[in-house]
Amino acid sequence: xxxxxxxQAAAYKTELAASRQLAERSGMPLEAALRxxxxxxxxxxxxxxxxAQRQSLRVHAEQRAAVRQAGxxxxxxxxxxxxxxxxxxxxxxxxxxxxxxxxxxxILEGPGGQRIELSQDAGYGNSSEAxxxxxxxxxxxxxxxGAAGLAIHGDSQVVVDDVNGPDLAAAPSLAxxxxxxxxxxxxxxxxxxxxxxxxxxxxxxALSQAAFPLxxxxxxx
Numbered sequence: 001x002x003x004x005x006x007x008q009a010a011a012y013k014t015e016l017a018a019s020r021q022l023a024e025r026s027g028m029p030l031e032a033a034l035r036x037x038x039x040x041x042x043x044x045x046x047x048x049x050x051x052a053q054r055q056s057l058r059v060h061a062e063q064r065a066a067v068r069q070a071g072x073x074x075x076x077x078x079x080x081x082x083x084x085x086x087x088x089x090x091x092x093x094x095x096x097x098x099x100x101x102x103x104x105x106x107i108l109e110g111p112g113g114q115r116i117e118l119s120q121d122a123g124y125g126n127s128s129e130a131x132x133x134x135x136x137x138x139x140x141x142x143x144x145x146g147a148a149g150l151a152i153h154g155d156s157q158v159v160v161d162d163v164n165g166p167d168l169a170a171a172p173s174l175a176x177x178x179x180x181x182x183x184x185x186x187x188x189x190x191x192x193x194x195x196x197x198x199x200x201x202x203x204x205x206a207l208s209q210a211a212f213p214l215x216x217x218x219x220x221x
Contacts (some may be wrong), residue, residue: 135163
């Protein structure tokens with residue numbers, strides 16, 4: 001049974017306001033008004049589906065807030081230590097043609113001057129799979145280095161949104177890669193994954209292009 005507290009937790013401010021107005025006009029209990037408002041918003045999917053979706057979004061938002069807080073705490077703990085900074089990573093992947101042979105490139109830089117470059121053939125797949133393989137490769141390198149407080153940058157909106165987004169919005173075709181990436185991120189305290197425009201990711205892009213054999217004539221995806 002869906003109770004009033006569950007309905008109130010799921011409703012947005014505008015839906016709560018509309019439900020209160022409905023309850024005042026009709027004389028019905030607020031719980032019934034909320035149920036009617038949210039059922040109308042849910043449409044054919046149904047009220048239970050809407051509640052489950054919003055619960056997932058709320059949990060994801062809480063998880064992201066916790067990650068940001070952990071990153072901020074890690075940054076605060078480093079203040080006052082000369083020369084100490086966050087680990088940084090950039091990744092990129094492409095397919096020739098799309099789908100086709102994949103090339104991946106990545107850079108990992110540490111606060112003590114550490115620098116690791118990856119430029120590898122990554123088998124066959126589409127461009128999103130190539131981007132995911134590049135992300136996973138640099139995350140594996142970061143785990144080996146113990147790169148706490150890592151800031152990861154990539155220009156694939158598909159991959160960044162897929163990793164950071166809620167489970168309900170994840171792409172089924174990329175689920176295997178998403179699982180690997182999230183498991184590796186869980187081993188990197190304070191790690192963040194951010195989208196950057198392509199023109200700010202040229203070093204990783206160059207490494208991904210260098211992974212293709214010179215005989216490849218196709219244009220990169």
